[in-house]
Every structure is written in C-alpha cells, then in structure tokens.
Amino acid sequence: MPDKLHLLIPLAASPAPGCQQALQGLQLPQLERLLARLTPAGADAGEETDFSPPHERALARHLGLPASSAGTTPWAAWARADVPAGQACAWVTPCQWQVGADHVTMPDPQQLRLDEADSRALLAVLAPWFAQDGIGLEYDAPTRWLARGAALQGLATASLDRVVGRDVRAWMPDAAGARTLHRLHSEMQMLLYTHPWSDQRAARGLPAVNAFWLHGAGALAERPAPVALPEMPQALQQAALREDWSAWAAAWQQLDAGPVARLAAHVAAGGQARLTLCGERSALQWDTAPRSLRQRIQGLFGRQRLMDLREQL
Structure with a gap:
C-alpha cells in the first residue's frame, strides 16, 4: 500500500x-x-x-522522533547516518548577532553569503576552542556544522526558526544547564572581533560572522524506521x-x-x-x-x- x-x-x-x-x-x-x-x-x-x-x-x-516543545528533538543525530546510537550531537550554525541598545537580533544566516571555503576556514578557527570542552566540529554545509560531544546530551536548544529576526536573548538555553555553551558564545565573539578571518571578510565587503547558534541537540537511542x-x-x-x-x-x-x-x-x-x-x-x-x-x-x-x-x- x-x-x-x-x-x-x-x-x-x-x-x-x-x-x-x-x-x-x-x-x-x-x-x-x-x-x-x-x-x-x-x-x-x-x-x-x-x-x-x-x-x-x-x-x-x-x-x-521525540516531539518535544522544549527543544530536545535530536535533529542532528537523525539527519546524519554516521552518528551512532547514543552519541549526543547538534547542529552549529555560524551567524551574526546585531547588538542594539536593548536587543540582540540574528538575521537569517543565509544572508551572510558564507560559501564552503569560508565556512571551512572559520570551522578551523573555532574547532580548537570547542575541542577544549570535548566537542568535536565537522563540516556539513556552509551554514551548518555537526558538533559531537557529551556536553550536548539532553541540552534544550531553540530552533533556528524561532530565533531568526528576533532577540536571541529570549531563546538562549538555561544558563545553569548550559554553562559551557554560554562561555563558548562569549569566547567566540571576542575571538572573531579581531581575528584575521573576520578582517578578510570585511575587506571583501561581506557581512560579519560574530556568533553561532546551536540547535537540534541530543542523542537517538535507536534510529526510527x-x-x-x-x-x-x-x-x-x-x-x-x-x-x-x-x-x-x-x-x-x-x-x-x-x-x-x-x-x-x-x-x-x-x-x-x-x-x-x-x-x-x-x-x-x-x-x-x-x-x-x-x-x-x-x-x-x-x-x-x-x-x-x-x-x-
């Protein structure tokens, strides 16, 4: 049928x-x-x-898949067939945070004009920082990398669809349960502010990339049919x-x-x-x-x- x-x-x-x-x-x-x-x-x-x-x-x-309103559906684990059962992973999307007087908004990451070469170069810059916290980064697409690590287990994260065009502060994971992620956000912003990779983007007239959004985190006990x-x-x-x-x-x-x-x-x-x-x-x-x-x-x-x-x- x-x-x-x-x-x-x-x-x-x-x-x-x-x-x-x-x-x-x-x-x-x-x-x-x-x-x-x-x-x-x-x-x-x-x-x-x-x-x-x-x-x-x-x-x-x-x-x-688990259909939770809390942001715990393991989308990354489902999408990648090479993720073994029980391994926690997530998507990482390079993005731009625009800081105003009373808000921090995220434009659509697709507007960044981030191609594969730039994305891979940026991943090479950021991967060692994530690795210090036991999180490995792998390229998947220009605006989507795969992250693997125990720190991503049970992490509730907001969908990109919730955040694009809005104040990101309302959608950040709980600080008490995601200290590593909050610290990485701060470190990445400081690192990229003066990094040569960012200077090269600016010299080419391309939008700045100064942050990342982590989403689709979790592990699959077993892959659904x-x-x-x-x-x-x-x-x-x-x-x-x-x-x-x-x-x-x-x-x-x-x-x-x-x-x-x-x-x-x-x-x-x-x-x-x-x-x-x-x-x-x-x-x-x-x-x-x-x-x-x-x-x-x-x-x-x-x-x-x-x-x-x-x-x-």
Missing part, C-alpha cells in the same frame, strides 16, 4: 497584526474543499515561547520571517492552487491523505479517517476557513 500523502504547512497563520489583516480577504477555495472531505485528527497546543515550533514538532511525530517525508512548503514561513504579509498571502494563494489542490483531488479520488496546519503556537491535523454522520453533514453544509481556524494556531 502506498504511503499516505502528508501536506505539512508551516506558518499557516500568525498572531502578528499584519497576518491577521492579510487573512481578512484571503480566499482559499481548495483548502475549504479539502477540509470538507477530511476528518479532524487532533491538535498540538503550545505557546509562542516553546523552543520547538509546531511544524518541527509535527515533522518529528511524522518521522517517529524510515518513512517518506511530508510535502512541507517553505514559502509562507519565509515571507512571515520577513514580516512581508502581502507576500505571505500571495504564497498562500499559490499553495492553494498547487499542493492543496493536488491533495484535494487525491482525496476526492479515494486516496489517503493527511493535512497539518501549523502556526506560531499550535498545530491542527486532519486525516482521511472515516467520518461520523454529523461530520459528513457538517462537511456538506458548513465551511471551514483559515480565518476561522487562526485562533487555534
């Missing part, structure tokens, strides 16, 4: 005033058509302050991070005409499917499970609109 199709949509709604205004006139006929044929399959209620956003929790459950990944469009999320709500509304209309319409047609033809809508706080899920008579009647005569669901997300 083929896998059930799963469409998982991050940032389907946001409590931001701009998003609420964009929702007022948003028409999504294919989403309404799809919801009329699906059965509610539960909610994952959370808070905007959770270290793990709802879409990451939903993806973790889909994959058979592989499953097909859900379709997980990023357009809404990217527009929301920029707070460009007109682009967000346009992205929703494209999703409605594309992935949502295809899933609705699949369900109408008798196919099995799951839909997960995620906001800043919570997630709602629907499935092609059998519906009660009351649910079938509601599907015929009632409409579920995103506008009506926004408070639950």
Whole structure:
C-alpha cells in the first residue's frame, strides 16, 4: 500500500497584526474543499515561547522522533547516518548577532553569503576552542556544522526558526544547564572581533560572522524506521520571517492552487491523505479517517476557513 500523502504547512497563520489583516480577504477555495472531505485528527497546543515550533514538532511525530516543545528533538543525530546510537550531537550554525541598545537580533544566516571555503576556514578557527570542552566540529554545509560531544546530551536548544529576526536573548538555553555553551558564545565573539578571518571578510565587503547558534541537540537511542517525508512548503514561513504579509498571502494563494489542490483531488479520488496546519503556537491535523454522520453533514453544509481556524494556531 502506498504511503499516505502528508501536506505539512508551516506558518499557516500568525498572531502578528499584519497576518491577521492579510487573512481578512484571503480566499482559499481548495483548502475549504479539502477540509470538507477530511476528518479532524487532533491538535498540538503550545505557546509562542516553546523552543520547538509546531511544524518541527509535527515533522518529528511524522518521522517517529521525540516531539518535544522544549527543544530536545535530536535533529542532528537523525539527519546524519554516521552518528551512532547514543552519541549526543547538534547542529552549529555560524551567524551574526546585531547588538542594539536593548536587543540582540540574528538575521537569517543565509544572508551572510558564507560559501564552503569560508565556512571551512572559520570551522578551523573555532574547532580548537570547542575541542577544549570535548566537542568535536565537522563540516556539513556552509551554514551548518555537526558538533559531537557529551556536553550536548539532553541540552534544550531553540530552533533556528524561532530565533531568526528576533532577540536571541529570549531563546538562549538555561544558563545553569548550559554553562559551557554560554562561555563558548562569549569566547567566540571576542575571538572573531579581531581575528584575521573576520578582517578578510570585511575587506571583501561581506557581512560579519560574530556568533553561532546551536540547535537540534541530543542523542537517538535507536534510529526510527524510515518513512517518506511530508510535502512541507517553505514559502509562507519565509515571507512571515520577513514580516512581508502581502507576500505571505500571495504564497498562500499559490499553495492553494498547487499542493492543496493536488491533495484535494487525491482525496476526492479515494486516496489517503493527511493535512497539518501549523502556526506560531499550535498545530491542527486532519486525516482521511472515516467520518461520523454529523461530520459528513457538517462537511456538506458548513465551511471551514483559515480565518476561522487562526485562533487555534
């Protein structure tokens, strides 16, 4: 039997005033058509302050990983097949912290224009400092390195999706339980401030890299059985991070005409499917499970609109 199709949509709604205004006139006929044929399959209620956003929790459950709101899903251990069971690891993302009078914000690390050569050179600069605390660093991608070490076991870390464009101080791990990480942050900022690597970047007109973000920490007791990944469009999320709500509304209309319409047609033809809508706080899920008579009647005569669901997300 083929896998059930799963469409998982991050940032389907946001409590931001701009998003609420964009929702007022948003028409999504294919989403309404799809919801009329699906059965509610539960909610994952959370808070905007959770270290793990709802879409990451939903993806973790889909994959058979621990789906904690506290930021303890071992994403790095899952993504790398060469990480043995029980070994604690994490992702390290080089980034920039912009220090203001009353805030410290992190722009999207993808804006740093960090290529593989620069990233590897920076890793060589920082690796000895991490090694002093028993943490090994390995290159994975320009803005993502793999860290391994016992200090990463059980460490609760905030997702990059929570931190980009926001004040990082609200998302730092608890100082009492992450003294090593806090000290490394301070050391890296002082080191990079005057390091020749940073001077060379500045001479080339490239953005400064003066910090790092550690995320996806933990260990896997055993690797879950592989499953097909859900379709997980990023357009809404990217527009929301920029707070460009007109682009967000346009992205929703494209999703409605594309992935949502295809899933609705699949369900109408008798196919099995799951839909997960995620906001800043919570997630709602629907499935092609059998519906009660009351649910079938509601599907015929009632409409579920995103506008009506926004408070639950």
